[in-house]
Amino acid sequence: MNFIEARKLVHEYIRRDEEGNVESIQTALDQVDLEISQGEFVAVLGHNGSGKSTFAKHLNVLLSPTEGSLWVDGKDVTDGDKLWEIRKNAGMVFQNPDNQIVASVVEEDVGFGPENIGVPTREIWSRVDKSLRDVGMTEYRSHSPNKLSGGQKQRVAIAGVMAMEPKCIVMDEPTAMLDPNGRREVLEAARRLNREKGVTLIWITHYMEEVVEADRVYVMDSGRVVMHGTPREIFSEVDTLKQYRLDVPQMTLLAHELRQAGVRIPRGILTRQELVEALCRSY
Numbered sequence: 001m002n003f004i005e006a007r008k009l010v011h012e013y014i015r016r017d018e019e020g021n022v023e024s025i026q027t028a029l030d031q032v033d034l035e036i037s038q039g040e041f042v043a044v045l046g047h048n049g050s051g052k053s054t055f056a057k058h059l060n061v062l063l064s065p066t067e068g069s070l071w072v073d074g075k076d077v078t079d080g081d082k083l084w085e086i087r088k089n090a091g092m093v094f095q096n097p098d099n100q101i102v103a104s105v106v107e108e109d110v111g112f113g114p115e116n117i118g119v120p121t122r123e124i125w126s127r128v129d130k131s132l133r134d135v136g137m138t139e140y141r142s143h144s145p146n147k148l149s150g151g152q153k154q155r156v157a158i159a160g161v162m163a164m165e166p167k168c169i170v171m172d173e174p175t176a177m178l179d180p181n182g183r184r185e186v187l188e189a190a191r192r193l194n195r196e197k198g199v200t201l202i203w204i205t206h207y208m209e210e211v212v213e214a215d216r217v218y219v220m221d222s223g224r225v226v227m228h229g230t231p232r233e234i235f236s237e238v239d240t241l242k243q244y245r246l247d248v249p250q251m252t253l254l255a256h257e258l259r260q261a262g263v264r265i266p267r268g269i270l271t272r273q274e275l276v277e278a279l280c281r282s283y
Contacts (some may be wrong), residue, residue, distance in 0.1 A: 001039050002035045002036055002158055003036055003037055003038040003040075003072070003073055003167065003168060004034070004035070004036040004039075004046055004059065004070075004071070004072075004073075004168070004200075004202075005034070005035050005069075005070070005071045005171065005201055006032050006033060006034040006035075006055075006058075006068070006069070006070045007033055007034075007068055007069045007070075008031050008032075008033065008035075008067065008068035008069070009029050009031070009032040009033075009055075009058070009065055009067075009068040009069070009070055010027065010030060010032075010066045010067035010068050010239065011027075011028045011029040011051075011058065011063060011065060011066050012025050012026065012028070012030060012066045012222075013025070013026040013028055014280070015025075020218075027052050027223055028051045028067075029054055029055060029058075029223045029225035030039040030051075030222065030224050031041045031068070031224065031271055032051075032055065032068070032220075032223070032224065032225055033225065034055075034218060034225060036202065037200075038167065038168075038198075038200055039190070039194075039198045039199075039200055040051050040200055040201070040215045040216065040268060041175060041194045041200075041201045041203065041213070041214050041215050041245050042200075042201070042202075042203070042214060042215060042217070042218065043202075043211035043216075043217045043218070043231075044056075044202065044204045044210075044217075044218045044236075044244075045201045045204070045205065045206065045211065045213040045217060045218070045220070045246060046217075046219060046221060046244075047206070047221065047245040047246060048206075048245060049222075050220040050221050050222065051220050051222070051223040051224075052172075052204045052222075053173070055204075056092070056170050056202070056204050056219070057172075058070055058077060058088045058092040058171060058190050059072060059092075059168070059170050060072075060086060060091070060092055060170065061077050061083055061086055061087060062075065062092075064078060065077065065078065067242055068185060070126070071235050071236065072086050072089070072090055072168075073089045073090070073167060073168070075253040087116055087170060087183070088164060088235070089166050089255055090166060090167070090168045090169075090170060091162070091164055091166035091168070091169045091170070092096055092161070092163035092169075092170050092172065093154070093157050093158055093161055093169060093170070093172065093174050094157075094172050094173075094174070095169045095172060095173045095174065095176045095177060095246060095267050096177055097150070097153035097154045097156065097157040098153065100157045100160065101145045101153060101156060101157060101160075103145070103242050104145070104146075105141075105142060105143070105144065105145075106132070106137065106140050106142070106143050106144075106145055106146055106148075106206045107128050107132070107141040107142065107210055109145060109156060109160055109164065110127075110128045110131055110132060110141075110156065110159045110160045110163050110216075111124045111125065111127070111128045112160060113160050113161065113163055113164040114126060114127050114128075115243075116165050117282065118165060124163075124262075124274050125146075127165065128141075128163055129164040130160075130162075130163075131159040131160070131162040131163040132159050134162060134189075134192065134193060134196075135153065135156075135157070135158050135159045135162070135189040135193075135198070137152065137155050137156060137159060138171075140152065140156075141156070149182060150177060150178045150179070150182045151179075151181060151182025151183070151184075151185035151186055152182075152185070153187045153225050154174055154175070154182065155176075155185060155186060155187075155189050158174075158190065158193075159177070159184070159187055159281045162193065162199075166199070167199065168199065168200035168202065169190070169200070169201055169202070170201055170202045171190060171194070171201065171202065171203045171204060172203075172204045173205055173206070174186055174203075174252070175187065175205065175207060175210065176191075176205075176206075179251055183187065183207065183210070186263060187210055190203070191213065192244035197260050206246070208246070208247050208248050208249045208252075209249045209250070212231050212249060212270045212271065213231075214231055215230070216228070216229065216230060217229060217230065217231055217234045219234060219241070219244060219246070221244045224277040226244060227240070227241075227244075232268040232270060233268065235248050235249060235252045235268055235270060236267040236268035238252065238253065238256045249271075250271055251269055251270060251271055251274070252269055252270055254275065255267075255269035255275050255278070258279075263283055264277070265278040265279065265281075266270050266278060
């Protein structure tokens, strides 16, 4: 079985009045089918309101399905006896790191998660050392998080999740509040964990450049999965993505415009280097 497997997954937000009567029902996830293998880097794209963040919250059971099924690491998310184990194995990093940082010293914050799940003290400090080293934040271990940049705070949040040693990390728009340098820092730290440690990485974003190196991409719209493929396959469909109110990487868009103007270069170009090489071959 895949590490994550969704079948006909539905989630409805139900609004009730003061007497408990249903006023409205909003379907945030609508028959979602999705598979993610252990160790993959999978990106989930979608416009605001597409359902991608609602899906993320199901992966460590912050929300439960209205209908359908979802399995995480072989465990049914509706099985209450498996809740603790699922949350240990599917860590979450949210958009705003300030919402996850709880301690006044970096190393204490990183150790907070392992302490909560009952890891012995000696093992906690070993994990703190390792996690800070993995995200490149060892030299800041005695600093106050309040004095760090946005990118550094987000790396501390990632270290705190990694110290719990999950098999999977779900990043729900972790760079949305960061500047370009901060976005690059966080993405590099996450990719390093994926490549070197085999951690399954689910990256939810609306920044197209961030998903170029993903193994696979899911595109969501109105609660449904509407596209699925490799980054090259997805970004080859520039006009289709525009219909879903999504952009494409700048180099992909430039290559698309050149093709429209008659330049003979392939579809699905993702990087500056690929574009340069394609232009050199066309002349």
